[in-house]
Amino acid sequence: MRFLLIIIFSTSILSVFANEYNVMAYGAKGDGNTIETQAIQNAVDACHKTGGIVVFPAGKYLTGTIYLKSNVTLYLQKGAIILGSTKMADYPENLPEYTFYRSGKIKRALIYAENCENIGISGEGTIDGQGNMIYKANGEAVKSYGERPHVIWMVQSKRIRINGIKLQNSSLWMQHYLACENLHIHNIEVYNHCNKNNDMIDINGCKNVIISDCRGDTDDDGITIKSTHAKPNENILINNCIISSHCNAIKCGTESNTGFKNIVISNCIIRPSQKRDVIYGKPDGISGISLEVVDGAKMDGISISNIVIDGPRVPLFIRLGNRARGYDKNLPKPQIGSIENITVSNITAFNADITGSSITGIPGHMVKNISLENIRIFYKGGGTFEDANRLIPENESDYPEATMFDKLSVYGLFIRHAQNISLKDVEFHLQSNDKRPALYLENVENVKIINLQAGIDTNTSLIYGKDIKDIFIQNPRPKSQCLSSINIHGNQSESIRLTDIHTKYFKTIYKISGGANKKSVMLGTLFK
Template identity: 40%
Template sequence: MKQPTRTCLIVFLLLASTVNTWAQQYLITEHGAKPGNTDNTSAIQKAIDRATVEGGTVIVPAGLFMTGTIQLKNNVTLQLNKNAVLKGIASKAVYPSIPIKYKLHTSAGQSGRALIFASQAENISITGEGTIDGNGEDPLFDSKDNVNTMRPYGLLIESCKNVTISGVKMQHSAMWMQRYVNCDFLRITGVTVFNHANLNNDGMDIDDCHNVIVANCIIDADDDALCFKSEGDRGVKNVVVTNCILATHASAFKFGTGSTGGFESVQFSNTVIRQSLATNMKHPFKQKSGLTGIDLASTDGAVIKDVNISNISIDSLENPIFIKLGNRLRKTSVTANGKAGSIQGIHFSQITIKNSGISPTTITGFPANYIHDINFRDIFIEHKGGGAAKDTSLVVPENSNHYPGTRMFERKLPATGFYIRHVKNISFNNVQIKLTGNDLRPVMVCDDVEEMALNGLKNKTLNPLKYAIVLKDSKDIIISSASNIEGGVQQLNSKSVTINK
C-alpha cells in the first residue's frame, strides 16, 4: 500500500510542476495583441506587468505585431517564437523619453528612446527565434530631422542585473540596435544583427558594464558593429567576446569613443571580421569594406589594460588595427579629472589580416604620453599595397585632441605594416607581411619608440625596399633574425640599436 501512495504523490508533484510552468506563460494575444497594423503597446505591456508579479514568460507568437515602447520588468522573459516579429511603430508619440539614472559624463547620453527598455531590473531575458525590427528606415526617423536622442534604440537596458539576450534576430533600428548601460552579469548569445536603416546604426554598444559574455553572434552594422564605451566612472570590466562574425562600414570591435572610466580584463577571441553584406550605405565615410577591424582608444581619461586578443581573421578593412592614446578630454564631461588616461598590457596573437587597405596597423600615444607593454605574436598580413615612394616622407600630425579613429591621420601613412609612435616596451614575435601590390613604403616605422624587441619579421614585396624598418628618435631597440628581412634598417637620431643577423 505504501508504494502506490508514493507513486501517486510523485505523479501529483510532476503535474503540479507542469501546471505551474504553464501558469507562468503569458501569450500577448490573450491580453489583446493583434497581428497587423494594430498598436499593441498596451497589450504587450499588460502581459509583462502580469508576468512580473510572480515571474514568467511573455510569449509573442508567429505574426507581425506593431508596438511602441515596452518596458521589461523583474523576472520576466520575453520570448519571440519562430516567425514572430515585434516591429516599431512609425510615430514619435509612442517613444517617450527615458531618463538614464546612471550618471554619465556626456549629457547627450543621459536620456534615450527605445522600442524595448529596462531600468534597474533583475533577471530579465529576451529569447527565441523571432525578430525585433526597429522600422528605422521610415522617413519619420530621417536623421536630418531627428538628432541621436530623438531616434529610438532597438534595446535600451540600463542599470540591470542578470540580463540574457539569446537567439533573436534584430534589424533596422533608427539609432543603435542595442545599448546596455551599467549592467552586471550580461549574457548575449546567438544573436543575429543586421542594422543598416539609418545613421549611427551600431550593432551593439556596451557601456560601463561588468561581467559580460558576448558569444556566437553575427553582427552586420552600418556603423560600429560591437562597441564598448565607458562614459561614466564605473568602466568596463571582465568581458569575454568569442565565436562571433562582425561586419561594418566603420569599426568592427571597438573601445570608445566615450572613454572615461576605463576598460579592464577583456578577452576577445575566435572571431571573423569581414565586409558587410549590405547593399546600401548610410555611413558618411562611404567605406564599404569598413574602416577599422580592431579599434582601441583612450582619449577621455580612461585606463585600458589587460586586454587579450587572439585567433582573429580580418578581411578587407581599410585599417586592420588602431590603438590610440589621446587627450580629447570631452568638454561635455562633468566630473572627469581632466587628465589623460593610459593604455598598457595589450596582447595580440594568431591574427590573420587579408586584403589589408592602404592604412597600416597604427599604435600611437602623444608627446610625453606613451602607450606601454604591447605584444604581437604570430601575425600574418597580406597587404594590397598602393603606397608611393613619396609617402615614406609623410609628416603625420599628432591630432591628439581629435575624434579618435584612423581618419584622424592621413589615409596613407609612411608604412605598410606598422606605424608606431610614442610607445614604450613593445615586442613582435613571428610577424609575416606579404605585399600583393606595388608599394615602396617601409614595412615598419617607429617614431619615439623605446624598448622594442623584434624577432622573426619576414616580409615579401614586389618592389625591393631600401629600408624595411625606419627608426626615428628611438632607443633600446633589438632586432633579431634580421637576415629574413628584405631591406635594411634606417636609423634617424636613434641610439642603443642592436641588430642580430
C-alpha cells in the same frame, strides 16, 4: 554524463513550470496593423508579479515602448515579429537617474529596462525597429540623434540574457547596455543598415559580460565597448562572433571616460558587409580592431587572439589621444588616460589597403606593454617614396579613427610614443610594390622584434627608426634583398642590437642618418 543530464533535466523543468503569459490573452492581435503597446505591457506587468515568460506567438506585433520589468523574459516564438511603431508619439521620453554623457539627450527605446534584475529576450523571432520610418505628428521624419529610439536600451540592470533572436532596422544603436552587470548575449543576429549611428551592440561601462556566437552586419560600428560615465568596463568576453561593419568591427572607445579592464576577444571572423551602399564608413569597413583611449580612461589587460579579418582598410589601430571630453559638465576636464598590457596574437588579415596599421601615444604619454605575436597581414601596397617621407602629424586632440593620419609613412605598422613593445613572428605581405618601410618606430623604448618577415622594395629599408632606444632585432627576413635591415635616424637613438642577420638580404646591414651615432649599434651573429 550525469552532470550533463542534470543540466538538461533542470532546464526542462524550468521550461515546463515557468509561468507563461501569452500576449494574445491580454488583447494583442498580432496583425501588424493594430498598435499593441498596452496589451503587451499588460502581459509584462502580470508576469512581473510572479516571474516568468511573456510569449509572442507567430504574428506581427506593432508597438511603441515596452517597459521590461524584473523577472520577466520576452519569448518570441518562430514567426513572431515585434515591429517598432512608426509614430514618435509611441516612444515616451525616459530619463535615467544615472548620469552619463548623453543624459537628457538620448531618451527613447522600443524595449526599455532600468534597475531591473533577471530579465531577458529570447526565442526564434525577430524585432524590427523600422528605424527608417519613424515620423513626428506633423509628418516630419525623425532625424536628430536625441530623438531617435534604440531598439533595446537597458540601464543599471543585472542578470540579463539576450538569446536566439534576430534584430534589425534600428533608428539608432541597436542595443545599448548602460552600467549593467552579468549580461550574456548569445546566438543573436543583427542587421542594421537603415539610419545613421546604426551600431550592433554598445556595452557602456558594464561588468561581467559575455557576447558569444553572434552575427552582425551594420553600417556603423559592430561590437563596441565604450565608457561614458563613472563605472568602467570590466570582465568582458567576446567569443565566436562573425561581424561586418562599414566602420569599426570591434572597438573599445571612442568614448573613453573611465576604463577598460580584463577584456578577452577571441575566435572571431570580420568580413565585408553584404550591404555595399554606405551611410557612414566604407563598404568593406574602416578598421578590424580598434582600441582607443582619448577621454581619460585607463585601458589595462586586453587579450585579442584567433581573429580572421577580411576587408577593412586598417586591420589594427591602437590609439592614446587627448580629446578630453568629460561625461559630466560639473566634473573637471579629464586628464590624459593610459593604454597598457595589450596582447594581440594569431591574427590573419586580408585586403588591407594603403593606409597601414598603427600603435600610437602622444608626446609625454606612451602606450605600454604591447605584444604582437603570430600576425599575418596582406596589404594591397602602392605607396610611393613621397608617402615614405611624409611627416605624420600628432593630431593629439582629434577624433580617433584608423584613417586619421591618412596614408602612413610605412605600409605595415607605424609605432610612435611607445614603451615595452614585442613583435614576434609578424609577417607583412604585399599584393603590389610599395616604396615605404614595413615597420616604423619613433620615440619608442625597449622594443623586441623577432622573426619579422615582410615584402619590401629593393631601395627601401625594412625598418625605419627615429629616436629609438633599447631595441633588439633578431632574424629580420625581407622577401627579397632590400637597402638595409634598419635605417636609424636621430641623435637620441641608442642601444640598438642586431643579431641573427642574414647578410644576403641586405645591401648594407644597417643605415645611419639624421644625426644618429654608429656607436649606438651592436652587431651579434651574422650569416651569409
